[in-house]
Amino acid sequence: MPRxxxxxxxxxxIITKALGIPYEGWPIHLPSRDRxxxxxxxxxxxxxxxxxxxxxxxxxxxxVILDVKRNxxxxxxxxxxxxGYEYFIxxxxxxxxxxxxxxxxxxxxxxxxxxxYSDKGGVDIxxxxxxxxxVKLDNVLNYQALSRETAIEETALRAxxxxxxxxxxxxxxxxxxxxxxxxxxxxxxDSAIEVDDAGQYFTTTWKGEDIRDSAILTKQEQxxxxxxxxxxxxxxxxxxxxxxxxFLLLSGGGASVAIADEVYNKGLGKMLANYGEYSGNPPLHExxxxxxxxxxxxxxxxxxxxxxxxxxAVANFTDVAATFAGVINALNEKAKQLxxxxxxxxxxxxxxxxxxxxxxxxxxLKSLGIYGGVYDPSTSIxxxxxxxxxxxxx
Amino acid sequence: MITIAKLxxxxxxxxxxxxxxxxxxxxxxxxxxxxxxxRPSITTIVANGRKQERYFWGESEIIIxxxxxxxxxxxxxxxxxxxxxxxxxxxxxxxxxxxxxxxxPNVKVATIFAEQTPERHSLELLNLAKSRDxxxxxxxxxxxxxxxxxxxGAIGGTQHARITDxxxxxxxxxxxVSTSGGxxxxxxxxxxxxxxxxxxxxxxxxxxYPLTSPAEAMLLAEADPATKxxxxxxxxxxxxxxxxxxxxxxxxxxxxxxxxxxxxxAELFETPxxxxxxxxxxxxxxxxxxxxxxxxxxxxxxxxxxxxxxxxNLRKYGGRFEPSEQTIGPRRRSLIVSHISGDRSxxxxxxxxxxxxxxxxxxxxxxxxxxxxxxxxxSKRAIEFTDYVLRLLVDHGPYVSGAVNTIVAARAGKDLVxxxxxxxxxxxxxxxxxxxxxxxxxxxxxxNEKTAAEFTESFARIGQAIPGIGHKKYRIDSPDPRVSxxxxxxxxxxxxxxxxxxxxxADVTTAKKDNLILNVDGVIAxxxxxxxxxxxxxxxxxxxxxxxxxxxxxxxxxxxxxxFTSHYLDQRRHDEGLLRxxxxxxxxxx
Numbered sequence: 001m002p003r004x005x006x007x008x009x010x011x012x013x014i015i016t017k018a019l020g021i022p023y024e025g026w027p028i029h030l031p032s033r034d035r036x037x038x039x040x041x042x043x044x045x046x047x048x049x050x051x052x053x054x055x056x057x058x059x060x061x062x063x064v065i066l067d068v069k070r071n072x073x074x075x076x077x078x079x080x081x082x083x084g085y086e087y088f089i090x091x092x093x094x095x096x097x098x099x100x101x102x103x104x105x106x107x108x109x110x111x112x113x114x115x116x117y118s119d120k121g122g123v124d125i126x127x128x129x130x131x132x133x134x135v136k137l138d139n140v141l142n143y144q145a146l147s148r149e150t151a152i153e154e155t156a157l158r159a160x161x162x163x164x165x166x167x168x169x170x171x172x173x174x175x176x177x178x179x180x181x182x183x184x185x186x187x188x189x190d191s192a193i194e195v196d197d198a199g200q201y202f203t204t205t206w207k208g209e210d211i212r213d214s215a216i217l218t219k220q221e222q223x224x225x226x227x228x229x230x231x232x233x234x235x236x237x238x239x240x241x242x243x244x245x246x247f248l249l250l251s252g253g254g255a256s257v258a259i260a261d262e263v264y265n266k267g268l269g270k271m272l273a274n275y276g277e278y279s280g281n282p283p284l285h286e287x288x289x290x291x292x293x294x295x296x297x298x299x300x301x302x303x304x305x306x307x308x309x310x311x312x313a314v315a316n317f318t319d320v321a322a323t324f325a326g327v328i329n330a331l332n333e334k335a336k337q338l339x340x341x342x343x344x345x346x347x348x349x350x351x352x353x354x355x356x357x358x359x360x361x362x363x364x365l366k367s368l369g370i371y372g373g374v375y376d377p378s379t380s381i382x383x384x385x386x387x388x389x390x391x392x393x394x
Numbered sequence: 395m396i397t398i399a400k401l402x403x404x405x406x407x408x409x410x411x412x413x414x415x416x417x418x419x420x421x422x423x424x425x426x427x428x429x430x431x432x433r434p435s436i437t438t439i440v441a442n443g444r445k446q447e448r449y450f451w452g453e454s455e456i457i458i459x460x461x462x463x464x465x466x467x468x469x470x471x472x473x474x475x476x477x478x479x480x481x482x483x484x485x486x487x488x489x490x491x492x493x494x495x496x497x498x499p500n501v502k503v504a505t506i507f508a509e510q511t512p513e514r515h516s517l518e519l520l521n522l523a524k525s526r527d528x529x530x531x532x533x534x535x536x537x538x539x540x541x542x543x544x545x546x547g548a549i550g551g552t553q554h555a556r557i558t559d560x561x562x563x564x565x566x567x568x569x570x571v572s573t574s575g576g577x578x579x580x581x582x583x584x585x586x587x588x589x590x591x592x593x594x595x596x597x598x599x600x601x602x603y604p605l606t607s608p609a610e611a612m613l614l615a616e617a618d619p620a621t622k623x624x625x626x627x628x629x630x631x632x633x634x635x636x637x638x639x640x641x642x643x644x645x646x647x648x649x650x651x652x653x654x655x656x657x658x659x660a661e662l663f664e665t666p667x668x669x670x671x672x673x674x675x676x677x678x679x680x681x682x683x684x685x686x687x688x689x690x691x692x693x694x695x696x697x698x699x700x701x702x703x704x705x706x707n708l709r710k711y712g713g714r715f716e717p718s719e720q721t722i723g724p725r726r727r728s729l730i731v732s733h734i735s736g737d738r739s740x741x742x743x744x745x746x747x748x749x750x751x752x753x754x755x756x757x758x759x760x761x762x763x764x765x766x767x768x769x770x771x772x773s774k775r776a777i778e779f780t781d782y783v784l785r786l787l788v789d790h791g792p793y794v795s796g797a798v799n800t801i802v803a804a805r806a807g808k809d810l811v812x813x814x815x816x817x818x819x820x821x822x823x824x825x826x827x828x829x830x831x832x833x834x835x836x837x838x839x840x841x842n843e844k845t846a847a848e849f850t851e852s853f854a855r856i857g858q859a860i861p862g863i864g865h866k867k868y869r870i871d872s873p874d875p876r877v878s879x880x881x882x883x884x885x886x887x888x889x890x891x892x893x894x895x896x897x898x899x900a901d902v903t904t905a906k907k908d909n910l911i912l913n914v915d916g917v918i919a920x921x922x923x924x925x926x927x928x929x930x931x932x933x934x935x936x937x938x939x940x941x942x943x944x945x946x947x948x949x950x951x952x953x954x955x956x957x958f959t960s961h962y963l964d965q966r967r968h969d970e971g972l973l974r975x976x977x978x979x980x981x982x983x984x
Binding site: 003057108110170171187196197198199202234240251252253254255257258260261262263264265269270272279280312313314315316317319350351352353375380381382383 | 417418421484485509510511512513514517518520536547548549550551552553556559560572573574575576577578579580583584600602603607625627628654657658660661662663683699700701702705808
């Protein structure tokens with residue numbers, strides 16, 4: 001149920017529809033760039049081009065290009081695409097006075113939904129927390145007063161709140177910052193929506209393809225991302241430092257963070273090459289696929305000396321022998337390349353069929369000449385990790 | 395308000411599993427067995443497909459019944475259920491729990507296994523938990539463990555050797571609370587290997603809105619007289635630890651809390667990737683692991699900087715916990731499970747009693763009906779009816795197709811079993827097999843409250859004869875004497891609803907054609923249904939199962955085997971020659 005950001009394009013469509021105002025904007029996806037761009041009218045207007053990939057502080061990062069003529073849109077996109085981005089949005093360029101900028105947002109919390117607003121909107125809203133008022137979106141909400149305070153006409157305000165609170169929309173956060181109201185007309189300049197991705201099955205307001213990830217995924221991350229989407233088990237992989245020396249092939253959401261923490265606590269955080277985990281008893285071939293990606297990261301790293309730490313806590317129901325069989329297949333397949341890496345592998349794991357899993361893993365690592373140590377639950381996670389990290393600390 | 399002490403008092407707790415997860419259910423049974431329970435806590439599995447699942451109880455095998463939905467449970471079974479383990483998919487979590495709490499009035503605790511339950515659904519479940527006073531654990535939780543009393547989920551391991559290893563057969567005095575399922579197990583091991591034991595263990599689940607929040611879990615532990623201290627694993631993200639600190643400052647949490655808050659590593663990154671669970675993404679600085687650690691430390695929590703510190707801190711309590719080392723020996727899945735008969739201590743048994751003792755006290759009809767139903771039948775009416783049916787169906791002349799085939803085979807020189815088989819193989823939809831079909835139809839008509847006219851029309855529409863209706867020879871003014879004889883067994887007018895229905899159908903059909911009377915097959919089916927229901931307490935679901943497995947045809951097959959065998963012996967005794975049809979018997983259309 002992670003909260004994910006929708007594309008700015010979809011967010012604006014949802015918000016302007018609720019407010020009952022027209023919206024002009026064109027989404028552009030790199031592979032279909034030419035077809036997407038053709039929809040933008042050939043006129044004398046000026047346009048703004050933004051990377052639409054859920055990235056904070058786009059202005060500061062140079063991911064927004066303002067005041068672009070129609071015939072210069074293609075080259076601007078090409079420029080932004082050079083940094084590895086693939087989703088863009090083109091909108092007409094609108095100017096306004098910055099003093100009139102307002103802020104409104106809604107958030108879902110355990111206690112219910114809340115609405116915050118301020119008449120000092122804009123990019124610096126966070127440095128103006130005193131100007132923000134927060135109210136609960138409950139039955140006693142005074143819409144008239146809120147309409148006055150936010151300068152949004154009551155019917156539009158009700159519709160906006162309605163979209164956010166509708167149970168089947170699965171929105172968790174909605175923000176319009178800034179907007180301004182002139183002559184009774186509201187103009188939305190920037191907006192964002194976060195959704196609960198677990199709600200995808202139930203909603204028609206947004207689709208899975210509207211979700212944007214801020215990171216530009218590496219090849220290995222992309223593979224794991226796809227694997228996670230298709231599998232009944234769960235997988236994650238983040239490359240932290242492509243030339244790192246400490247590699248993790250872990251199981252379990254909690255144990256994996258605790259293990260990454262230990263590395264960080266020992267002051268070796270900068271050497272950490274990756275973070276990730278698999279859980280939910282994946283079948284052998286999925287464990288193989290996951291392990292293969294981590295091994296590819298090891299092979300690609302330029303660090304002179306490397307360790308791989310495999311394992312996790314004492315599993316409740318993940319079959320250690322079966323998942324390790326997948327890992328062993330990947331190790332054997334890449335044996336030749338791994339043997340050139342000055343790599344030592346440490347393992348600590350418990351759970352169903354641990355004896356068989358650990359025995360097979362020991363045999364594999366020894367035959368490949370990359371054995372560092374294999375431990376069962378009688379050695380604690382920190383003790384096993386200590387032994388692995390001694391490669392760097394002593 | 396549900397308390398751990400209250401849960402602990404439910405020594406004979408009855409649990410229903412929504413959805414099936416063989417490995418986890420087995421581990422629940424293993425816990426129950428290892429702690430010395432007399433019977434498994436899981437009484438029923440609600441799942442599609444099979445009617446039962448086989449599990450081990452210690453070293454031997456047992457059966458857990460499976461029903462397709464909760465509506466199939468009797469009121470007694472519904473009332474007895476106190477806990478739920480939910481293995482439904484994330485999409486069905488909300489609806490399945492809502493429905494279960496509606497149908498099962500005495501449920502006090504439920505654990506939810508699925509990952510990816512929508513937040514909004516969790517929020518709705520939160521309201522439900524409050525209004526119904528039910529302890530909901532999860533979603534994405536491996537469950538709740540109260541050693542010796544209940545293991546609701548994978549928590550503590552799924553292999554019996556691991557359960558013994560973990561030291562959770564014996565109750566201790568340290569509560570384990572964790573947002574992570576893997577870590578809860580690791581912490582259980584850390585607690586027991588530090589000389590302490592587990593009073594209860596709770597995997598809250600890593601979702602944004604765990605239905606039991608960390609602070610609520612702490613209050614459960616605080617209120618539990620058997621808990622002396624708490625080990626807690628939390629993560630970056632969310633503000634739960636602030637609430638715990640607040641409770642400590644307010645003096646509402648006095649027991650020692652040894653805590654590890656994971657996620658310091660996120661501080662390496664300006665925009666950290668998603669570490670661990672859904673909740674584990676710090677929205678702002680206040681939700682970081684280090685901020686939470688600082689606030690907890692200030693309010694008196696024993697905060698561990700490394701996972702290794704957890705064990706160090708626990709060892710300071712100087713515990714001398716000695717867990718039971720009870721184990722389960724090797725076990726092997728049987729190829730065949732039988733409820734009918736088998737050997738026990740070298741003695742052959744029928745339906746749980748010694749063979750000889752059973753047959754001496756029972757008539758053949760009583761034995762047949764008991765064996766066919768797989769249970770001892772005491773009802774006099776049921777046995778007498780069976781006896782009459784078995785006698786009635788024994789033979790109906792050498793003209794009927796089954797007898798003809800037996801005779802043809804016998805005269806061709808085939809042996810007894812082959813000839814008998816030839817006759818038996820003839821039994822089907824048009825010969826002898828109508829009792830079962832009639833039973834299925836009467837059951838369907840009564841269950842769906844069809845009128846006789848509707849029922850008849852549904853057959854007319856597809857141009858099919860109604861099984862159990864119609865006879866070549868007998869008609870309304872020359873009734874079948876066997877039908878009149880059988881109807882003597884239908885005395886209990888109030889509960890003869892299947893016979894009443896069958897007769898109302900015959901009223902409609904005989905109005906159309908006078909030979910469309912209720913025939914022998916139809917009347918046997920109707921009366922047998924009525925007897926099974928009123929005398930033996932069969933439910934509609936159980937009756938429908940009997941139709942599925944062809945119980946009703948079994949009566950005909952058994953009885954008529956005597957007739958076929960007699961025809962075989964008769965033909966052989968008189969050495970009739972090979973039967974061959976003459977060309978007069980066959981008309982060739984070339």
